[in-house]
Structures are given as structure tokens and as C-alpha cells.
Amino acid sequence: MPSAIRLTAGHGCIVKGAMTTHPFEEHIPRLRRYALALLRERTRADDLVQDTLERALRKFTLFRHGSNLRAWLFAIMHNTFVNQVRSGRQQQFVDTEYDDSEPSPDTAEDSTTLRDLLGALERLAPEQREVILLVGLEQLSYEETARVLEVPVGTVMSRLSRARERLRTLMSGDTTPQLRRIK
Amino acid sequence: MTAKPITVTDAELHAYVDGQLPATRVTEVEAWLAEHPDAAARTQAWRTQNAALQALFDPVLDEPLPARLTAPLSRSPIHRGVRAIAATAAWLTVGGLLGYALHGWQNPPVEIAQMAERAAVAHVVYAAEVLHPVEVTIEQESHLVQWLSKRLGRELHTPDFSSFGYQLIGGRLLPGDKGPAAQFMYQNPHGARLTLYVSVPGKDTPPTAFRYEEENGTHVLYWVDRDLGFALAGEPERARLLDLAHVAYQAFNF
Structure with missing residues (x-):
């Protein structure tokens, strides 16, 4: 109670714990989650988030007030990611620290499922991976996903369908293991 | 009275899994799935994929934000953005x-x-x-x-x-x-x-x-x-x- 209000240095102030922050800030955790799922490597994922935020800051005047800020930020992240893929910065998916650190599944079976999934995700084409993550992980609607990726909803559905079936095949162990692409 | 045969599209099955199917259609899709075990198995697999993705990556949401991501925001030329929004809102x-x-x-x-x-x-x-x-x-x-x-x-x-x-x-x-x-x-x-x-x-x-x-x-x-x-x-x-x-x-x- 007594410290209900306090100033934060040069940034804004807090009223009853509700900090006045930049509007992007509340979306950063989800941007990070998506970036990590996309790239599977923490430093690179945060690089992507940082590039996205910097781009978004430069373009913020173009943001139409009242529209969906989260979808707008995801769209910028998508464009940043695509540019990086094109320029070769995100071609390879090096094995990661991530499977070691997170999370601690309850059973060995779960653990296998999760590891399988990670391996399978890695083998999806980037555009399929993006769709399955935006829908399945970020739980964006199909329409939002279409806007983020700047493709028709029909394209979202067909990519989603292919991605899910490919994951299912990969995870059921039907295919012979492929070598990981490194560098 | 015979039940009207229903058809369910692939897109509807995805929408069902993702909770994006209109509520009025859910019962029909579930009835259809009960008679189509292959499709039911597929949707179950998709559900598992969603759950696994969330189990894997949700912990990121609770992590403290790295300073390098928040610092640029507090240094940002916020005035321009706020000015643009203010103009839009006509206040x-x-x-x-x-x-x-x-x-x-x-x-x-x-x-x-x-x-x-x-x-x-x-x-x-x-x-x-x-x-x-x-x-x-x-x-x-x-x-x-x-x-x-x-x-x-x-x-x-x-x-x-x-x-x-x-x-x-x-x-x-x-x-x-x-x-x-x-x-x-x-x-x-x-x-x-x-x-x-x-x-x-x-x-x-x-x-x-x-x-x-x-x-x-x-x-x-x-x-x-x-x-x-x-x-x-x-x-x-x-x-x-x-x-x-x-x-x-x-x-x-x-």
C-alpha cells in the first residue's frame, strides 16, 4: 500500500503496480516465444526479436491506431525473418541448447514426443513452420495468420495442412532419419 | 427419419482442432469424426502437436526480458509515435x-x-x-x-x-x-x-x-x-x- 506510486527512472511511473511502458513491451514475451520456436537458438531468436523491435520503432508512425498491434508486430517479425532467410542468415538450423534446458516433461514418453517434435519442426520448410507456429503455438486466428504472412487464408490452410501432415509423418517415425544440416 | 449425410472438409477439421470452428458446427463435426476413425486419429495427432508446441515453448513467456530488448524502447523517439496517434485520435x-x-x-x-x-x-x-x-x-x-x-x-x-x-x-x-x-x-x-x-x-x-x-x-x-x-x-x-x-x-x- 504505502509505495503504491513510485517513479521509475526516466521511463514512466507506476500506479498500483501498473507500469506505464512502451506499448511494444507487453508483446515481447510472445515475440520471443515465436522466434525461439522458429529458430531454436536463443541468441539468434533474440537477435530476430531485436531486429523486429527496431524495425517496428522506425515504422511506428505507420501503425494505424486501433488495429491489432500484436499482429502488426508479428507481421514485421515475419518480414524480418523472410529477409534473413533470403539473405542466407537463417539458412541453417544448428542444434541447440534448447532441448537440454526446457522443459522437464513428466514422463519419458512425453520427452520423446517433444524431442521428436523439435526434430520434425526443424525439417519443415520455413513457410510451413511459420504457419504451424502462428496457429498452433501463438493461437492466431487463420485470418490474423493470413494478414501476418500477407497471403490468402486459403494459402494458410493449405500450408497448415501440409505442415501438420508432415510433422505427423516425421513424428510417427515413418521416415529414415536425415542428417542435420549444419552450416 | 434418416440423418442428413454430412461432409466435413479438411479445413473444418483444422478449425475444429484450433478452436476456430463455429460453435454450431462442432457437434456435427464430432459426430462425423466418431464414424471416421482415420480422420479422428489425424485430428488427435494435430491436437498433440499443438499441445507439445505449447509445452515446449510456453516457458519462454515467464522469463525476464533481456535488457537489450527493452532498452531501445525506452530510448525510442516516442514523441513521433505518440504525436501520430494523437493526431489520429484527434484529441x-x-x-x-x-x-x-x-x-x-x-x-x-x-x-x-x-x-x-x-x-x-x-x-x-x-x-x-x-x-x-x-x-x-x-x-x-x-x-x-x-x-x-x-x-x-x-x-x-x-x-x-x-x-x-x-x-x-x-x-x-x-x-x-x-x-x-x-x-x-x-x-x-x-x-x-x-x-x-x-x-x-x-x-x-x-x-x-x-x-x-x-x-x-x-x-x-x-x-x-x-x-x-x-x-x-x-x-x-x-x-x-x-x-x-x-x-x-x-x-x-x-
Whole structure:
């Protein structure tokens, strides 16, 4: 109670714990989650988030007030990611620290499922991976996903369908293991 | 009566898994799945994929944010963004008395910005008044507070700003956006005046952090708390207004 209000240095102030922050800030955790799922490597994922935020800051005047800020930020992240893929910065998916650190599944079976999934995700084409993550992980609607990726909803559905079936095949162990692409 | 044969598209199965199928269709799809075990197995696998993705990556949401991601935001040229939004919301148009939020982003709801504007106008008009700066003077302080509390339908208080050199000299009833508003006026030994404007915002207006506006020497600090909108207006600079706002906040909270 007594410290209900306090100033934060040069940034804004807090009223009853509700900090006045930049509007992007509340979306950063989800941007990070998506970036990590996309790239599977923490430093690179945060690089992507940082590039996205910097781009978004430069373009913020173009943001139409009242529209969906989260979808707008995801769209910028998508464009940043695509540019990086094109320029070769995100071609390879090096094995990661991530499977070691997170999370601690309850059973060995779960653990296998999760590891399988990670391996399978890695083998999806980037555009399929993006769709399955935006829908399945970020739980964006199909329409939002279409806007983020700047493709028709029909394209979202067909990519989603292919991605899910490919994951299912990969995870059921039907295919012979492929070598990981490194560098 | 024979059941109408139904067909279910692949897109509908995905929508079913993702919770994006219209509620009216869910029962039909479930009935269809009961008779199509292959499709049921596929949808179950998709569900598992979603759950696994979330199990894998949700922990990221609870991690503290790295400074390198938040630092650029506090250094950002926020003024430009806020200015653009402010222009869109057209809350600068009336008289242009108020500038744009300098710090503490969050685009203020139009209603709250308008409250600040009304408070600023009321300050400029009445603080300059020599003969009748207030409607009810300090001699009738308890009457003043009771009267304004009754008119606003809220329990009002007069914060004690004497440690900053400002003494209450009285107050008045003003027209607010949706009903009456109250203005309490304070004055320091040099004759400088400070006003606290209180109004009742629309129902369910959430509390806000402090926001600051400034133009032509009038500084306004405003916020919403406990179903009341507050605006402090006067000459003091931002930091001093914040100190005064602490006092006002506490007067209404403790």
C-alpha cells in the first residue's frame, strides 16, 4: 500500500503496480516465444526479436491506431525473418541448447514426443513452420495468420495442412532419419 | 427419419482442432469424426502437436526480458509515435492547449485526454480570475467538500499541499464530459495557483498511470484511479507535479 506510486527512472511511473511502458513491451514475451520456436537458438531468436523491435520503432508512425498491434508486430517479425532467410542468415538450423534446458516433461514418453517434435519442426520448410507456429503455438486466428504472412487464408490452410501432415509423418517415425544440416 | 449425410472438409477439421470452428458446427463435426476413425486419429495427432508446441515453448513467456530488448524502447523517439496517434485520435484539435504525452506512453483513451483538456482549460480560466477564483471559499471547506461529493456522487477529499506552499482557497462545480466535475483551487504565498480537477469517467474506465502534458506554461498531470479522473494543473514542473500527485493520490486512497 504505502509505495503504491513510485517513479521509475526516466521511463514512466507506476500506479498500483501498473507500469506505464512502451506499448511494444507487453508483446515481447510472445515475440520471443515465436522466434525461439522458429529458430531454436536463443541468441539468434533474440537477435530476430531485436531486429523486429527496431524495425517496428522506425515504422511506428505507420501503425494505424486501433488495429491489432500484436499482429502488426508479428507481421514485421515475419518480414524480418523472410529477409534473413533470403539473405542466407537463417539458412541453417544448428542444434541447440534448447532441448537440454526446457522443459522437464513428466514422463519419458512425453520427452520423446517433444524431442521428436523439435526434430520434425526443424525439417519443415520455413513457410510451413511459420504457419504451424502462428496457429498452433501463438493461437492466431487463420485470418490474423493470413494478414501476418500477407497471403490468402486459403494459402494458410493449405500450408497448415501440409505442415501438420508432415510433422505427423516425421513424428510417427515413418521416415529414415536425415542428417542435420549444419552450416 | 434418416440423418442428413454430412461432409466435413479438411479445413473444418483444422478449425475444429484450433478452436476456430463455429460453435454450431462442432457437434456435427464430432459426430462425423466418431464414424471416421482415420480422420479422428489425424485430428488427435494435430491436437498433440499443438499441445507439445505449447509445452515446449510456453516457458519462454515467464522469463525476464533481456535488457537489450527493452532498452531501445525506452530510448525510442516516442514523441513521433505518440504525436501520430494523437493526431489520429484527434484529441489535440480542441484549442490545441495540450501537447502530446512526453513520457509514459500508452495512448490515453480519448475520454481521459479530454478530461485533461477540460481541466487545463478550467485552470487557465479560473486561476487567472482575480475577483471570483472560486465559487465556495475555504471558510466553508466542509460544506464545499460535502457539496461537491454529493454532486459527483463520490466521496471527495481536499489533499493537503501545504508542505509545498499551496493552501486551499476553495472550489467550484464545473460541467464535465458526462456530468459534473469539481475543481479545487490552491494558492501559494506568491499568488501562484494550482488546481485539482476531479471528474467521474465513463463506467469501467480502467485506472491509468500518470500522464503529463504541457503547453504555454500550463502543466497538467492526470490519471484515473478508483472510478475518478484526476488532473492537477499549474505552473510546477513535471517532477513537482508528480510529488503533488502523490499527495492527492494518498488523500483519496488512505
